[in-house]
Each structure stands twice: as C-alpha cells, then as structure tokens.
Amino acid sequence: MTSQIHPESQLHPQTVDAIVIGAGFGGIYAVHKLANELGLSVIGFDKADGPGGTWYWNRYPGALSDTESHLYRFSFDKELLQEDTWEHTYLTQPEILSYLEGVVDRFNLRRHFRFGAQNEVTSAHYLDKPGLWEVTTEGGDVFRAKYVVNAIGLLSAINFPQLPGLHTFQGEVYHTGAWPENHDLAGKRVGVIGSGSTGTQVVTALGPVAGHLTHFIRTPQYSVPVGKRPVSAQERAEIKARYDEIWDQAKSSSVAFGFEESTVPAMSVSEEERHRVFEEAWQRGGGFRFMFGTFGDIATDEQANEAAAAFIRSKIGQIVKDPEKARKLTPHDLYARRPLCDDGFFETFNRDNVDVVALKENPIRVITEHGVVTEDDQLHELDALVFATGFDAVDGNYRRMEIRGRNGEHINDHWAGQPNSYLGVATANFPNWFMILGPNGPFTNLPPSIETQVEWISDTVKYAEQNGITALEPTPEAVEQWGQTCTEIANMTVFTKVDSWIFGANIPGKKPSVLFYLGGLGNYRGVLDEVTAEGYKGFALTSVKEPART
Numbered sequence: 001m002t003s004q005i006h007p008e009s010q011l012h013p014q015t016v017d018a019i020v021i022g023a024g025f026g027g028i029y030a031v032h033k034l035a036n037e038l039g040l041s042v043i044g045f046d047k048a049d050g051p052g053g054t055w056y057w058n059r060y061p062g063a064l065s066d067t068e069s070h071l072y073r074f075s076f077d078k079e080l081l082q083e084d085t086w087e088h089t090y091l092t093q094p095e096i097l098s099y100l101e102g103v104v105d106r107f108n109l110r111r112h113f114r115f116g117a118q119n120e121v122t123s124a125h126y127l128d129k130p131g132l133w134e135v136t137t138e139g140g141d142v143f144r145a146k147y148v149v150n151a152i153g154l155l156s157a158i159n160f161p162q163l164p165g166l167h168t169f170q171g172e173v174y175h176t177g178a179w180p181e182n183h184d185l186a187g188k189r190v191g192v193i194g195s196g197s198t199g200t201q202v203v204t205a206l207g208p209v210a211g212h213l214t215h216f217i218r219t220p221q222y223s224v225p226v227g228k229r230p231v232s233a234q235e236r237a238e239i240k241a242r243y244d245e246i247w248d249q250a251k252s253s254s255v256a257f258g259f260e261e262s263t264v265p266a267m268s269v270s271e272e273e274r275h276r277v278f279e280e281a282w283q284r285g286g287g288f289r290f291m292f293g294t295f296g297d298i299a300t301d302e303q304a305n306e307a308a309a310a311f312i313r314s315k316i317g318q319i320v321k322d323p324e325k326a327r328k329l330t331p332h333d334l335y336a337r338r339p340l341c342d343d344g345f346f347e348t349f350n351r352d353n354v355d356v357v358a359l360k361e362n363p364i365r366v367i368t369e370h371g372v373v374t375e376d377d378q379l380h381e382l383d384a385l386v387f388a389t390g391f392d393a394v395d396g397n398y399r400r401m402e403i404r405g406r407n408g409e410h411i412n413d414h415w416a417g418q419p420n421s422y423l424g425v426a427t428a429n430f431p432n433w434f435m436i437l438g439p440n441g442p443f444t445n446l447p448p449s450i451e452t453q454v455e456w457i458s459d460t461v462k463y464a465e466q467n468g469i470t471a472l473e474p475t476p477e478a479v480e481q482w483g484q485t486c487t488e489i490a491n492m493t494v495f496t497k498v499d500s501w502i503f504g505a506n507i508p509g510k511k512p513s514v515l516f517y518l519g520g521l522g523n524y525r526g527v528l529d530e531v532t533a534e535g536y537k538g539f540a541l542t543s544v545k546e547p548a549r550t
Contacts, residue, residue: 013142018149018461019135020044021121023113024053026151026436026450028100029074032107033458034149038465043143044113045135047120051104051113054153055096058198060176060386061185062205063093066197066226066287066341067445070239071258073099075247075451080106082240089285090228123402124148126431131470133433146470147461151436152397159389161193165367172384176202185384187211191372194388195221197338200345202388207348214380215349216372218359219499220331222312223340227285251452254520256445257288266295266304278311287339288445299493302334309335319346328358336494398435405430415439422474422482422538423528424517425453431471431542432464440486442524443516452521456528460536471542478538483514490514 017040020030027044028051035042048056055063065072069086080103086095104110118139125134132144160175174180176198186209192202195217203215239246250256266274274295281290290308297304313330320326329349348354362374371382398419403411406429414429421427424441425434434457435441442449464472490496495518517524531537 013134013144014043015132015144016041016043017145018042018147019124019133019143019145020112020149020151021124021135022046022053022151022153022436023048023051023104023115024055024151024153025074025100025447026153026454027051027053027149028104028109029076029451029454030149030151030436030457031109031112033454034147034461035109035112036107038458038462040461040465042112043145044109045119045121045137046113046115047117047138049115050101051109051115052097052100053151054177055093055100057177057179059093059179059181060174060198060202060205060388061209062201062203062343063176063198064201064226064228064343065091065096067447068258068286069231070236070246071250071256071445072096072447074103074447075243075251076455077106078243081243085236086231088228088230090226121401123404124433125402125404125408126406126433128406131431147432147434149434149436149457150398150438153437160387161389163364163367166385168369169367169371169382169385170369171371171382173387174384175387175389185210185386188383189371189381190214190384190386191216191380191382192386192388195219196388197340199388200340200342202386203354204343204345204348206386207351207354210353211383213354214372214382215354215356216359216364217328217356220329220358221337221340222309222331222335223342223345224282224287224290224312224315225285226287226341226343227283228343247448250445250521251448251525252522254444254522255288255292256448256521257286257292258445259286259289259293261292261296262294263296265297266301266307274307275311278308282311282315285341287341290341291335291339298335299495302494305335305494316346319350321350325349325356328356334494334498336498403430405433419515420479420483422478423524423531425457426472426474426539428474428476428479431473433473434460439515440482440517442521443518444521449521449524452525452528456532459532463536464541468544469541470544472536472539474539481538485519486517487514489518490516493518 018034020027020042023044023046027046031042031044034040050056068089069091072091073084075081118137120138121135122138123136127134132146133148135143135145135148185206188210189212190206190210191214192199193216200221200223203213207213246258250258254261277294281294291298294308295304298308312335316330317326320329329346349356357374362376365373365375368379370379372380374380399412405414409429414427419439421435421439424438436450436453441453460472
C-alpha cells in the first residue's frame with residue numbers, strides 16, 4: 001500500500017527517534033530491533049509497495065538465492081527457525097519474498113513502514129544545531145530523527161548501460177533488477193546482455209521457453225552447479241535439531257555459507273586427489289563451496305586458482321556439445337569474481353534455439369528498431385531485450401540521494417572517487433548515521449552479516465541512549481585505518497587481479513576501489529566486539545553538556 005502524504009510536514013516535521021531507509025533483510029531487522037526491542041519511535045521508508053528489498057524488485061525468471069535454504073533467513077528467533085519450512089535446498093524469489101513478508105507480519109512491523117514511490121527518501125541532511133537528521137521523501141514529507149539507519153541495499157542501484165540506438169528499439173526492454181510482475185516472454189525472440197549471476201539465471205530459465213534466445217556475453221564466467229534438489233522432512237528435522245550448532249559455525253566462519261572452509265593447499269595433494277575433491281564439490285553444488293570448501297588457497301594462490309579454473313573449463317567443454325558455443329562460453333582468466341553457481345546454465349546452450357555472441361570479439365555496434373547489430377553486420381532480430389547488467393554496487397544508492405553531514409558536506413564530496421567507512425557501518429562527519437552493508441563491510445552470505453551489523457548498531461544506539469551520547473561518529477583516522485586494512489587483505493587475494501563489480505569496475509567512469517572486507521565474518525565479528533569492549537574505539541562520542549551553573 002502507499003501511505004497518505006502530508007505536505008504540511010514541511011512546516012511541521014514529525015520528529016522520531018530513528019529513521020530506517022529500506023525494507024529488505026536489513027531494514028526489517030533494524031526496525032524490529034529499534035522499535036520492538038529498544039522501544040524507540042521508528043519510521044521506515046521504502047519506495048516499493050511492500051517489504052522485500054532486492055527480493056521485491058528482482059522478479060525475473062529464474063531468480064534464486066545461492067545460499068542454502070536453511071541459512072538464507074534470520075537466525076535471531078529460534079521459534080521462527082523451527083516453524084519455517086522449505087521444499088528445496090535453495091529458495092526462489094517468490095519464496096524469499098513470502099518469507100520476508102511473513103517476518104514483517106509476525107513482528108507487527110508494517111505499522112512502522114511507509115511504502116510506495118511517494119515514500120522514496122530523496123535527501124537526508126544533518127542539522128548541526130539540534131543534532132538531528134532531516135529526511136525528505138519524494139512526496140515532500142519531512143521527518144527528523146536522531147538516528148538514521150541506511151538499509152538501502154548492497155545490490156539495488158541498477159546499472160543500465162547506454163547503448164547507441166537503444167531508444168529506437170521497438171521491442172520490450174527490461175532490467176532484471178526492475179522486472180514487471182508476472183511477465184511472460186514465452187515464444188518470443190529474446191536477447192540477454194550480462195553474464196553474472198543474474199544473467200546465468202535468467203538465460204537458464206528463458207532458454208526452454210523463448211522462441212529464440214541470444215546471450216550477449218562480454219566476459220565468460222566460471223560457474224558450477226548450484227545443486228538444487230528436493231529436501232525431505234527428515235532432512236529438515238535434522239537441520240532444525242542442529243540449528244544452534246549450524247549458526248554458530250556459520251557466524252564464526254569466513255563466508256558464512258554453512259560449510260567448513262578448507263585449509264588444505266591445493267598443490268599439497270596429488271592431481272588425482274585434487275580432481276576427486278573438485279568433482280565431489282561439483283556434484284554437491286554451490287559456488288562458494290567450490291571456491292572455499294575444496295582447498296584453502298584458491299582465492300589467494302594463482303597456481304591453486306588455475307587448478308580450479310581448469311577443472312571448470314573442462315566441465316564446460318564436456319557439457320556444451322557445440323564446439324563454437326563452448327569456446328565463446330569458456331573463460332580463460334583467473335577464477336576471481338564472485339563465485340557463481342547455476343541450475344543448468346551451460347546445458348541450456350545445447351538447445352537449438354539458444355545461441356551466444358562473444359562481445360569482446362564481436363561488439364554491439366548499434367541497437368535498431370528491430371534488434372541488435374553486431375560488428376560483423378549481423379542483425380539479431382529481437383522482440384525483447386533483457387539487461388542483466390547488475391548494479392552500481394555498495395555505494396550507488398547513497399550517491400543517488402542528497403545526503404549531507406556536518407557543515408553541509410555532501411556524501412559524494414566526502415567520498416570523492418572512493419567510498420569509505422569504519423567497519424562498514426559508519427563514516428566520519430556523519431553523526432548517528434549508520435549503514436548496513438556499507439562500503440568495506442564483510443563479503444559473505446548476507447543475512448548473517450546483516451544480522452551482525454544490525455545487532456551492533458542496535459547495541460550502539462542503546463549505549464548512546466543510556467549514556468547521554470548525543471552524537472557518535474568514527475574519526476577520520478579510524479576510517480583511514482579500516483580502509484587500509486581492507487585493502488591489505490584484498491591485495492592478498494586474486495580478486496584484485498580482475499575487473500569485477502566487487503571493486504566497482506562494472507560502472508563506466510567509476511574509480512575501482514576496495515568495497516569489501518575480505519577477512520571473513522568470524523574475524524569481522526571479533527573486530528566489532530573489540531571496538532565495543534574498548535569503549536567504541538575509533539569513534540568520537542559527544543555527550544550531553546552539563547547545565548550551566550547559576
């Protein structure tokens with residue numbers, strides 16, 4: 001539903017304790033913690049017509065989480081964990097959206113949220129004198145709050161490439177991150193641009209139903225099977241009986257995907273043993289499991305990385321029957337982007353109605369009214385063009401709002417070409433302004449990271465309220481040191497050696513930079529605990545001034 005707009009609020013802004021921007025995993029949990037547990041007055045905003053965050057918008061065919069079902073959820077409510085059910089090892093978009101809607105209703109959170117396009121937050125200005133944030137919506141409503149919690153999404157600011165002639169195309173144009181509800185492309189000639197996780201999912205889903213599908217690929221990807229299969233009632237019961245152990249393991253691990261990460265160097269075993277381990281992981285499924293559960297140095301040692309890459313390349317050659325299609329689909333660089341997994345992506349290209357265009361050797365020249373013309377003068381006639389081109393990740397949504405901290409400093413000026421933070425949750429000069437999955441937060445399965453950050457933010461707000469803290473913000477030195485830590489860790493991996501969205505390289509004109517803490521969730525949680533135990537080390541705290549003596 002869309003909430004009623006009150007233009008008079010510009011003259012008489014409503015003041016609350018906290019404002020939460022976004023209604024995905026992070027926003028839902030933040031509102032619950034701040035309102036239900038701390039008893040603060042809280043308003044949440046989301047431009048969607050309901051909760052769900054990225055899972056509200058990403059309704060494209062084949063949308064699937066790559067985290068196993070029992071771990072792609074909240075862990076804070078043990079009763080909810082026991083009551084929930086799932087049919088397969090991985091959840092589809094409708095299942096995730098239904099789950100999040102259920103959580104919102106379970107904890108009576110809709111009363112705190114304002115949904116709809118008119119409730120999109122367009123600006124947030126810090127008012128130095130009263131020490132409050134003034135937040136304005138698209139509809140002109142104005143609110144003030146001591147705290148702002150940004151849950152605006154790691155992957156939500158869509159990246160829509162500007163291709164010559166696109167405006168002339170007479171067919172349908174879609175971005176997977178803003179997919180129309182219940183839209184059917186069956187029997188149509190479809191072009192898909194983009195080869196990341198979303199691209200592989202939408203191609204796999206549309207290949208069997210499209211009249212013809214052409215996948216335009218700039219960078220071939222390493223992808224392994226996801227391993228989606230039905231889950232029995234007995235398996236669910238066994239998981240629920242072990243949930244304490246399962247969550248403890250996930251939150252103390254590196255990537256928090258629910259498996260024990262390997263510490264065995266790939267080159268310390270025989271070639272035969274490496275093949276056996278890779279094959280076992282391939283059959284089990286899971287992109288992160290393949291990269292981090294097989295051997296401990298695939299992400300850090302180029303020789304180990306090549307062993308894993310060679311195995312995947314051999315699988316592509318075995319699966320794709322057409323040698324030319326296989327050639328175009330086979331990567332030859334480092335296996336160093338977000339680990340992908342799929343539910344039959346490469347098999348889809350064995351269909352006669354599915355083809356692939358390698359854009360690096362045959363770029364798009366122009367889009368015409370009838371389709372895509374490539375440099376070889378071929379017109380690929382299309383009824384629909386799907387952009388699976390991802391997002392301006394991490395900081396994109398912040399830059400699209402007018403956010404001003406102390407002394408009116410704009411977030412774009414503050415960050416200049418490189419977003420920064422302390423601990424991924426706050427940045428200097430923006431008091432009481434928190435981020436969930438902000439720049440240089442952990443690179444993991446997201447729900448456990450989100451819970452970790454929301455719980456830390458909530459505990460910090462509670463501390464401030466109990467101790468008369470009017471403003472809390474990291475020092476520039478702490479921000480700089482955290483950025484150096486993240487850069488040092490990233491440089492120890494192979495991820496920095498390829499261009500990917502993990503470093504912002506997918507956005508034209510955007511300066512590539514380290515956007516994640518790659519030290520693992522267990523270590524990250526340890527850092528947060530240390531910061532808290534040492535009296536919020538790295539933060540500047542402003543207390544209530546003592547009353548003037550007469």
